[in-house]
Every structure is written in C-alpha cells, then in structure tokens.
Amino acid sequence: MKKIKIENKYIGENEPVFIIAEAGVNHNGDIELAKKLIDIASECGADAVKFQTFKAEKVVSKRAPKAEYQTKNTGTDESQYEMIKELELTEDDFYELYKYSKNKNIMFLSTPFDFESADYLDELMPLFKISSTDLNNLPFLEYIAKKKKPIILSTGMGTLGEIDEAINIIKKANNNDIILLHCVTNYPASFESLNLRVIRTLKEAFKLPVGFSDHSLGIYAPISAVSLGATVIEKHFTLDKNLPGPDHKASLSPEELKEMVSAIRSIEKALGNGIKRPTSEEEKIKKVARRSLVANVDIPKGATIKKEMIVIKRPGTGIEPKYLNEIMGKKVKRDIKIDEILKLGDIEW
C-alpha cells in the first residue's frame, strides 16, 4: 500500500498514526482562543492542528437553514450564514496562526471551503484537507487536485460511488496522493452509526491509505479505528465544552485529547508487524514457564521407563512434554534422582 510523504513524516501502513487535532471553529472567531487551541494541540503531541477557512458568503446561501445539530448546539434561531459569519477569521489571522503553529512545532492545517481560501492556504500548508461536505463538489476537488499537494479527503455522507467519482477527478488531475477518511457527519455521531468496519472496506476498495475523522463522543472510537488500520485520526477538541458554538459539545477536552494521543501512540506500538513468534523476553520466560519431562521417582541406570516414573513439570529446559509417549519403554543411561529434569542424552533412543 502506498505511503504518502508529508514534510518529514509518512502517512500509510506501519507508519505512526497522523493525528490531526481539529480546532475547527472552536475559536469562536477569536484569534487569542485559536492560539490557545494551538498550544493545547502541541502540548498533547498531535501532528497537526487544523482550522476551517471560509468566506461565509462564498459557502452558504443566506437562505440556507442550519443542520438540526447546529440549532440544538447553538440554541439560537440565527441562519446558517449568520452562524458561520461569526466564526470567520481573516487571512491575516490565519497567517498569524500558521506562524504561531510553526513556533509551537506543530503543523498548521486548515480546511478550505471556497476557491479563494484554497489559494490562500496553498502558501501555508503541505497538504489539503477536504471536508465531507465537499466530497461531491467535483469542481472544487479538481481545482485543489491541480495544486499537486497530497489530499486528505473526508467521506462523511458519501457512497462508494461518490468516493470513486471524487478519487477519479483528483487522479485525472495527475494527483495520486490521496488519503481517505471514513467519517459520519453528525455532531455527535452515535456509536451505532459509526460503522468503523468501513475503514477496511475503503482500504480494500480503493487501495489507498485510510483514516478516520471522528465525531463521536470520547476516545473509544478513534482508538478502535487505529486497531482497524486507520492511518490518520482527526478529532475535534475545545478549551471548554460549555462554550457557545456548534461543535464544542461534541469535542474533546484538552485532557481527553492528551489521553487520546497517548492511547494511540501505545496502540500503534502494540499492533506490531503481525509475525507470530516469541519475543526475546518470551524466549527467556519460556525456559522457566514451560514444562519438561521430570523423574517422579528415583530411576536407576538401565531401568525401563514406565508411565508412573515420569511427571510433566516446570522448568522448560528439558525434554518437551510432547515426547512423553516416545520415551515409554526406553532405558535410561544413568541414575536419575527424583525431581531431576530428563535430558535427551539420558535416554537410549
């Protein structure tokens, strides 16, 4: 399976999981809050911190309604346009956040939601993240693909057919560096709706690295996704789940983000290479923990071995238990004391 180079890291099988701490619009339009989110993402050990860049009037019609979760989470009857307008940051703000991220040693990313934002972000990012909401926005995908940077494409609300169309348009622009993210677009997404096995389905269907953009509560789902082969994890986080705004409630607290990163780092080590063999530690323990054929009585030299003379006991440094039947009826070459471990050379084979 293809690996995709992003600055000094690779995304793909057997590589460390690329963790995107999704700040999204949880800065509530306040650049100081955005910087605090960068601080947290960096302290928690995420690979990248991500925002969302848009010009509200280019993204949403003033007549567009809000999604049900947006109304519920914001508790206001403003329009979708009004809601996202308040969450907009300027290009200068994003440049400042890019520089701030650089100082904090964390990769700056922001999902573009319009052509202009994509052009601007091209200067600041080594890859493009595309939101599920643009999976079927083929003109936009084609435009971004032509920038010849790796694309992380979220697939929430999509079908395999739509994902195929999206991949084809990107590949047609001679861009083959695509990473798919399974995603269920709901805030929060219930566990019943997550269908994490789709991670395997996408991998098999498209032979591309696959990750998971998670909108469920807590950290169980992203950790499980890593076990299922996710190579990228994107997860929302916030300074405070009680802040006003559409995404805070379905986001992780700073402590939870830290725990998620630490759990993923442990799990990726634990997954190993799939080759079944004893570890070097086990080789040592094996000698003590396994069993051998041991004398159950004193056995004089020349005696014929009978069942009651032998017992199977620790340690595992002698003849393996599977040879029990084979030594029956054989003679011993020396006096063997009770509880002595039989050696191959003790038996007249």
Ligand SMILES: C=C(OP(=O)(O)O)C(=O)O
């Ligand atoms: C909303 C976004 O993505 P996703 O569909 O993965 O949640 C995003 O990247 O801003």
